[in-house]
Amino acid sequence: xxxxxxxxxxxxxxxxxxxxxxxxxxxxxxxxxxxxxxxxxxxxxxxxxxxxxxxxxxxxxxxxxxxxxxxxxxxxxxxxxxxxxxxxxxxxxxxxxxxxxxxxxxxx
Amino acid sequence: xxxxxxxxxxxxxxxxxxxxxxxxxxxxxxxxxxxxxxxxxxxxxxxxxxxxxxxxxxxxxxxxxxxxxxxxxxxxxxxxxxxxxxxxxxxxxxxxxxxxxxxxxxxxxxxxxxxx
Numbered sequence: 001x002x003x004x005x006x007x008x009x010x011x012x013x014x015x016x017x018x019x020x021x022x023x024x025x026x027x028x029x030x031x032x033x034x035x036x037x038x039x040x041x042x043x044x045x046x047x048x049x050x051x052x053x054x055x056x057x058x059x060x061x062x063x064x065x066x067x068x069x070x071x072x073x074x075x076x077x078x079x080x081x082x083x084x085x086x087x088x089x090x091x092x093x094x095x096x097x098x099x100x101x102x103x104x105x106x107x108x
Numbered sequence: 109x110x111x112x113x114x115x116x117x118x119x120x121x122x123x124x125x126x127x128x129x130x131x132x133x134x135x136x137x138x139x140x141x142x143x144x145x146x147x148x149x150x151x152x153x154x155x156x157x158x159x160x161x162x163x164x165x166x167x168x169x170x171x172x173x174x175x176x177x178x179x180x181x182x183x184x185x186x187x188x189x190x191x192x193x194x195x196x197x198x199x200x201x202x203x204x205x206x207x208x209x210x211x212x213x214x215x216x217x218x219x220x221x222x223x224x
Contacts, residue, residue: 004150035213042112042198042215043151088150096213098150 006089006099013079014107021087021102022073029091032065032072037086037101046087047074079106110135114199114216121186121193121223129184129219131199138204140182141213144168145196154197157182186221194223 006023013019023032031050035043047058049065049072056063062075072091076083084106089099112133121127133140139158143151153166157176171190176182182201186193199216 006150009148040220041217042200043213044215045212048212090213095153098152100148100150 004089004091004097004099006102008102009100010103010105012105012107015079015081017079019076019079019083019104020073021089022071023089023091023099024071025091025097026070027091027093028069029093029097030069031092032063033090033092033096034061034063034072034074035088035090035098037088039085043088076104079104081106081108112199112201112214112216114197114219116219117217119219119221121221123223124188126185126187127193127221129186129197129199129221131182131184131216132180133182133199133201133214133216134180135201135203135214136179137201137214138179139202140176141200141202142166142172142174142182142184143198143200145198145218151198154184193221196220 004023004025033048034046036046037043047056047063052069053067054065060077086101086103088101091097115130141156142154145151152168154172155163155166155174157163160176160179163174163176171187173185197219200213
């Protein structure tokens with residue numbers, strides 16, 4: 001099946017720093033999504049992107065749907081301790097494919 | 109509040125035993141899904157169901173079985189045929205299988221299965 005390459009695999013940052021992570025694929029997707037998973041819980045949708053080139057913000061989070069439809073990035077500005085968790089990208093056509101996740105650790 | 113309830117949260121099983129994980133939703137969603145999560149890997153689809161009494165295999169269906177007798181319920185059985193069943197299992201649902209509503213997967217809190 002289609003594979004999503006998500007990077008980095010993990011990040012250790014200081015509180016207040018900005019964060020950037022991305023997903024790439026060899027296949028085109030019609031929709032890109034970003035989810036966050038807290039430890040021991042299910043993922044929660046952060047941002048959904050429906051059009052190539054679309055740039056969408058949700059508070060301190062900003063995500064973009066790549067113009068080639070094969071990639072997407074997520075930025076978090078001014079990180080805080082509660083940003084800790086695993087962030088997953090997902091691409092959707094007829095089904096949904098997930099990246100392996102970026103594990104974010106924020107040091108106070 | 110509407111949501112998805114998975115139970116049990118933690119489950120231990122001896123090798124050779126079948127075990128059933130429960131998933132119940134009160135969101136009136138049509139489609140339900142089961143994913144498996146392993147460390148360092150993305151979520152992998154086990155089975156999904158678009159409508160009552162119908163379900164389809166996902167990418168890793170071998171060793172698993174499901175039923176969809178009611179719209180609200182989609183239990184997953186991990187059979188003894190599953191060679192490496194220790195994992196975190198996530199149930200999800202969407203309002204419909206196509207259209208923009210299909211993008212908003214609502215997940216349960218997960219069930220962690222450990223085989224002893």
